[in-house]
Amino acid sequence: MPSYTNDQLLALTSMNGLTAEQISLRSLLIDMRGKEVDLEKRNFENETFKDQRAAKAARDKQFRAMTAQQQAEDARIKNTCVHKTGGMDKKNFFNGSGTLYGYCISKNVLPNGIEYAMCFRCTKEFYHPKDVQRYFPGYGEELISLKKAVTLGAFSLDEYMDMEKEFAFYWTCEARSMDDGSGQSKGGHMFLCHDMVARQNQEHKEFLEYLATLPVREQGRYANEVKGHMKFLRPVKDSKAAVAV
Numbered sequence: 001m002p003s004y005t006n007d008q009l010l011a012l013t014s015m016n017g018l019t020a021e022q023i024s025l026r027s028l029l030i031d032m033r034g035k036e037v038d039l040e041k042r043n044f045e046n047e048t049f050k051d052q053r054a055a056k057a058a059r060d061k062q063f064r065a066m067t068a069q070q071q072a073e074d075a076r077i078k079n080t081c082v083h084k085t086g087g088m089d090k091k092n093f094f095n096g097s098g099t100l101y102g103y104c105i106s107k108n109v110l111p112n113g114i115e116y117a118m119c120f121r122c123t124k125e126f127y128h129p130k131d132v133q134r135y136f137p138g139y140g141e142e143l144i145s146l147k148k149a150v151t152l153g154a155f156s157l158d159e160y161m162d163m164e165k166e167f168a169f170y171w172t173c174e175a176r177s178m179d180d181g182s183g184q185s186k187g188g189h190m191f192l193c194h195d196m197v198a199r200q201n202q203e204h205k206e207f208l209e210y211l212a213t214l215p216v217r218e219q220g221r222y223a224n225e226v227k228g229h230m231k232f233l234r235p236v237k238d239s240k241a242a243v244a245v
C-alpha cells in the first residue's frame with residue numbers, strides 16, 4: 001500500500017486503492033482546506049469593512065468640517081452686513097451706504113400673519129421674539145415661544161427686548177428699493193390663525209404679569225419697550241372675523 005503526503009492525498013483524482021484511513025484523512029484535509037479558504041475570505045471581508053468604515057468616517061469628518069466652515073462663513077457675513085443698499089464695488093457688497101434707497105430689507109407678512117424682515121444681501125431674517133419658538137432644555141419636549149420662555153425664566157428679558165428692538169428697527173426702516181408703492185406691508189392674502197393669536201395674546205398677558213413682578217426700578221427700565229409691545233398685539237376675534245383680507 002503506497003503512502004502519500006497530505007498534498008499528494010489532496011491531489012489524487014481517484015480514491016481507488018486508498019485505505020479507509022487514507023480516505024478519512026483526505027476528507028479531513030479537504031474540510032480543513034475549505035475552512036482555510038473561508039477564513040481567508042472572512043479576513044478579507046473584515047479588512048474591506050474596516051476600510052469602508054474608515055473611509056466613511058473620513059467623509060463624515062470632512063462633511064462636518066465643511067458644514068461648520070459654511071456656517072461660520074454664513075454667520076460672519078450676516079454679522080458683517082449692514083443691510084443697506086449701495087456701496088462702492090463688489091468688496092462693499094455687504095457694506096452698503098444706503099444713501100439713495102436706504103436698507104435692502106424686504107418686509108413680509110406670512111399667510112398666518114407673522115411678520116418678518118429679510119436682508120436681500122446677506123439673507124438675515126428678523127422676527128419679533130413673540131413669533132419665535134425654540135426648544136429649551138429642561139422645559140419639556142414642546143417648542144416654546146420666547147415670550148413664554150421669559151415668563152418661565154428660560155430666556156433672558158434683556159435678550160428678548162434687544163431682539164424686539166432690532167425687529168422694530170428693521171420693520172420700520174426706510175427701504176425704498178423694496179417698496180411696492182402701496183404704502184402697506186405685503187399682507188393681501190393674509191389670514192389669521194385663531195389658535196396662534198389666542199396663544200400669543202394669552203402669553204402677552206402672562207408676560208405683563210411677569211413684568212409686574214420685577215422690582216419697580218426694572219419696570220421703569222422696560223416701560224417704553226412694554227408700550228412698544230402693544231402695537232404688535234392683535235385682538236382676538238371670533239373665528240369668522242379672524243379671516244382677514
Ligand SMILES: [Zn+2]
Pocket residue numbers: 078081082083084119120121122123124
Ligand atoms: Zn444683510
